[in-house]
Amino acid sequence: MPEIKVLIADDIPNTREDIKRLLFFEEGITVVGEASNGQEAVNLATSLSPDIVLMDINMPRLDGIQATEIIASQCPATAIIIISIQGEQEYLRRAMAAGAREYLVKPFSSNELAETIRRVHESTQKRLSLLGQPGLAAAPAKTRTGKIMAFFCTKGGTGKTTLACNLAVSLAQLSKQKVALVDLDLQGGDVSVMLNISARGSIADLAQEADHLDAALLDSYLVPHLSGVKILPAPASPEQAELVTLERVEELLRLLQESFDYILVDTAPIYSDINLAVLDAASQIFLIANQDLPCLRHVKISQEIFQTLGHSDKIRLIVNNSGNEGGIKLADLEKSLNLTAYAIIPADDKVIRSSINRGLPVVMAQPGSKSGEAMHSLAGRLAHSRAPAGQATPSPAPEPAAGKRSLIGRIFSF
Numbered sequence: 001m002p003e004i005k006v007l008i009a010d011d012i013p014n015t016r017e018d019i020k021r022l023l024f025f026e027e028g029i030t031v032v033g034e035a036s037n038g039q040e041a042v043n044l045a046t047s048l049s050p051d052i053v054l055m056d057i058n059m060p061r062l063d064g065i066q067a068t069e070i071i072a073s074q075c076p077a078t079a080i081i082i083i084s085i086q087g088e089q090e091y092l093r094r095a096m097a098a099g100a101r102e103y104l105v106k107p108f109s110s111n112e113l114a115e116t117i118r119r120v121h122e123s124t125q126k127r128l129s130l131l132g133q134p135g136l137a138a139a140p141a142k143t144r145t146g147k148i149m150a151f152f153c154t155k156g157g158t159g160k161t162t163l164a165c166n167l168a169v170s171l172a173q174l175s176k177q178k179v180a181l182v183d184l185d186l187q188g189g190d191v192s193v194m195l196n197i198s199a200r201g202s203i204a205d206l207a208q209e210a211d212h213l214d215a216a217l218l219d220s221y222l223v224p225h226l227s228g229v230k231i232l233p234a235p236a237s238p239e240q241a242e243l244v245t246l247e248r249v250e251e252l253l254r255l256l257q258e259s260f261d262y263i264l265v266d267t268a269p270i271y272s273d274i275n276l277a278v279l280d281a282a283s284q285i286f287l288i289a290n291q292d293l294p295c296l297r298h299v300k301i302s303q304e305i306f307q308t309l310g311h312s313d314k315i316r317l318i319v320n321n322s323g324n325e326g327g328i329k330l331a332d333l334e335k336s337l338n339l340t341a342y343a344i345i346p347a348d349d350k351v352i353r354s355s356i357n358r359g360l361p362v363v364m365a366q367p368g369s370k371s372g373e374a375m376h377s378l379a380g381r382l383a384h385s386r387a388p389a390g391q392a393t394p395s396p397a398p399e400p401a402a403g404k405r406s407l408i409g410r411i412f413s414f
Contacts, residue, residue, distance in 0.1 A: 196359025
């Protein structure tokens with residue numbers, strides 16, 4: 001196995017020496033360079049092409065966050081691990097937005113450091129292979145035609161799951177094609193409740209199956225809904241979420257794409273490595289917003305992060321529960337985000353609440369309601385456009401995106 005080449009960037013010489021000592025006896029890991037400031041780290045990353053950069057935050061000339069953003073843009077095959085005594089959430093968010101893959105708080109042990117380096121390197125190689133980066137050998141992939149649609153918002157209570165369920169059902173009815181709905185809110189998914197299904201097993205049970213998934217095994221865990229949608233439920237209890245790994249989810253998505261025309265994924269309200277893998281694979285990201293200030297703040301942050309990850313062209317803003325008295329005006333919301341709403345779902349509280357409590361989607365229970373018609377119309381739009389483009393007007397990123405910049409570790413799940 002090729003050596004993992006590591007560049008250390010820290011302005012304190014003793015710290016660099018300590019890190020080298022921690023890695024000295026680690027097989028397969030070689031330190032190829034040292035940088036004493038952010039600008040030197042950028043220059044060495046460009047010339048040495050390391051696999052991993054261990055980056056301190058507080059450095060002269062360029063700080064670690066600025067250097068990380070430049071390296072992530074210019075050297076997409078190089079993964080960055082932030083190392084710092086700063087453990088606050090603001091630093092984590094800034095590092096993530098800049099393109100970091102992981103964050104280690106000093107002090108750390110040799111085992112912790114080496115394990116993080118190997119894990120990040122392995123994940124990076126797999127991702128670059130999937131993205132077809134030149135210079136990396138990739139196994140011939142099967143032709144995948146299924147279209148992945150991700151539903152995302154870090155603010156709870158936006159109606160994300162309700163939308164995912166209703167659109168899946170309506171899409172299956174309109175398109176007459178194969179539709180799968182995956183509940184990846186691993187610690188609190190409600191798809192089973194909203195669709196009133198009794199699950200034989202969950203994604204956590206599937207994740208513990210044989211080393212290699214196949215279509216027959218997957219189908220045995222998919223629960224059929226009377227609408228024709230096949231559903232993969234979330235784990236029955238929160239502690240089972242840990243059984244679902246990034247590698248398993250990536251394998252699952254590839255297999256679903258081979259078997260289904262549409263794959264709708266209800267994500268957890270966090271920035272986890274699993275969620276970001278879904279966003280990477282998705283052709284469309286439905287960013288769900290309500291017309292209130294806290295939700296606008298969450299959506300704004302998500303939009304900035306998606307731009308950093310190169311996903312701006314995938315964003316489809318859905319304004320849900322629109323028209324409630326006292327809410328932010330739609331025009332003001334769109335102006336703040338510099339993003340035109342792809343769809344607007346009107347407030348219909350009584351109908352939605354009744355639908356949820358009955359376990360029957362609005363598009364089936366009351367298709368003629370305001371919300372039912374709006375969701376049915378959106379599903380029709382999706383069904384008649386396999387490769388939609390140009391509906392949204394994303395705000396320009398400060399720099400051109402360099403493809404998929406980063407996939408952060410679980411430490412960023414906040």
